[in-house]
Amino acid sequence: MMSIYSVLIVAIALFSIGIVGVISRKNIFIVYMSLELMLNAVNLMFVAFSRYFHSLDGQIISMMVIALSAAEAALFLSLVVLLYKRKGSLNVDIFNSLAQKRDNL
């Protein structure tokens, strides 16, 4: 039986890859994929701890997260379609209409 450490290391690695993806990539789809990667890293952790402590709580939560991310995907993708229609681009850096505008004083 493999130890819990190896599973946790995989999960941390996945999570870190996800973070780096969110921060460094500009394409909104890749950002989204990185987000999903982070979610799944957390799922993996939940499941691992669930096995380790012989409790079903972690598994229940991971099932909820999967369901949630499926719903989120539907919403996210439709938003991306709308954004693309409006801006004609998938670059996250130009979606900044809520930023503080610099005006003259």
Added chain:
Amino acid sequence: MSALLIWIVALPFAGSLMLSILYLYHLKVKKVEEIYFSLIALLTPLISFLLTFWIFLKASDKKITFTAFKWLKVANFDIDISFLSDHLSLFMALFVSFIGWLIHIYAAGYMKGDEGYGKFFAYFNLFLGMMLLLVLANNPILMFFGWEGVGLCSYLLISYYFSDAQNVVAGNKAFIVNRVGDFGFIIGLSTLFIYIGSKGFDYASLQAHIGLVPSSMLSFIAFFLFVGAIGKSAQIPLYIWLPDAMAGPTPVSALIHAATMVTAGVYMVARFHFLYSLTPNVGEFIAVIGALSSLFAAIIATRQRDIKKILAYSTISQLGYMFVAVGLGFYASGLFHVFTHAFFKALLFMGAGAVILQLHHEQDIFHMGEMKEASKIVYWTFLVATLAISGIFPFAGFFSKDEILFGAFASGHYTIWAVELFTAGLTSYYMFRLFFTVFIAKKSSKRVEKPLILSPFVTYPLVVLAIGSVVAGFIGAPKILGGSNAIAHWFSFFGDEDIELSYTIEFGLMILNTVVALAGIYIAYKKFAGINLQNEAKIDGLIYHKFYIDEIYDALIVKNIQRLSWLIYAVFDKKFIDGTVMMIAKSFYHLGELVAVLQNGNVRFYAFSMLFGASLFFIYLMQVMG
């Protein structure tokens, strides 16, 4: 009985209030006939007059006071709303309400068809009420209230035709110049209050405790109270507002010059006679100012061409006489002149207003001429008034002016006497210059061919006043002419010096006065009775321009104050106040800008900062949890 006093004052106020409400109704809801306005406006002064007359008949020898309620109570200083009727205030209230009422009647005819008919009478009633308050008040604070009130009403009425910017300027000028005088008045009153305010501040206790004021401060107080009188009664150097006050409708001029406002200064000095009798040096100063004003104004009047301006300068000149009298301690003579002057000056203004009305608001006397034919009543009554102001026997002005001149001569102020005598000559000259030009001289081509027919509202008050201008003088006829001098008797409580000179001197002075007045008339007759106004008269020169006093004041005072204001605006307000406030505001803004850098809309930056924050948090947790 004593409660009647408050009604004398309250009725015109009530009238004013009712008229204002009715006028608002007229404006906002439904048109109201002029007759309803006139009904209220004419009734309230009449009732006030009748009440005053009732008190005069029933209780003229008693001192009546009526305290309505306590107005101010600060520590041990009490100021009551309290009214006083003694010989002085009753005398003033009698002719103020009577002549005020006549002017109201006249105004009803004069203002006929005016848009703001109701508003005009609301102001008019308020004016009269304020003057009666001033006269009947039992303490200087309440009097000051009326004092300011007449100032306010004069402002409202002078700029009555407010659509013309010039009239508004004239109204402002009257108000601001009066403020200068009032400032002096406040200084005087406050100083008086500091010394003996705690003993009670009504006239009786002031008179009783005046000895507690150190004698050096007495002159100070007397002087500054007189500064207030200078402003209100238009003496040098604050007379400049009065000629400009002619911008208002003519009944307003009549009311300001005859019954209200300008006589307030003389009344005030007479009211504080117990103070002025202790400060003869200030009294002499008052007399000198009065003499100078009367001479100066008379000189200016000789070269003016606006009929109302001439009358305005003549008012300044006559007020000068009154101040000479009260300044030298002849309060009875001064008030006698106030009394007779009220009749003939009201008559002059109303006559002038009638002429102006007939000629469709022409005011230049050299555009008139031959007005004798236009209305007999106006002609004869104006002649009576002109004779009265010139001091021709037996018209009212003769007696009062003679008494003042006699007083000045008998008390040894020969210079003042000579100045006043010369002024009397000038007075008859410029008044008859006006009279001959307007009524006798060949008419100007600029004159309206067919003068307007006057309504009886306008002409009947003229007749009443003309009778008054003849009869009023006899009330104070001196013993030497077989009279009893009821005025001097009435005012015996002033304790005026009763100087007896030999009958020859007294007669000689009377004859001298008459000769000087007749000489003035003769010169005016020679110069103006025969002139033909077809030829455009050119008047120019120093006197016509009123010695450029207005311009000098403008350059010296007004412009400098403007410059100072501008300096304060540009340096203190703009640079200092605005600078400080804006600096605080800007510093917050810049602080905000620094924070706003974080809110830059870059999602990846947000994600990074979250990571960074979370990392710090976890590092901290690991340190703590170990």
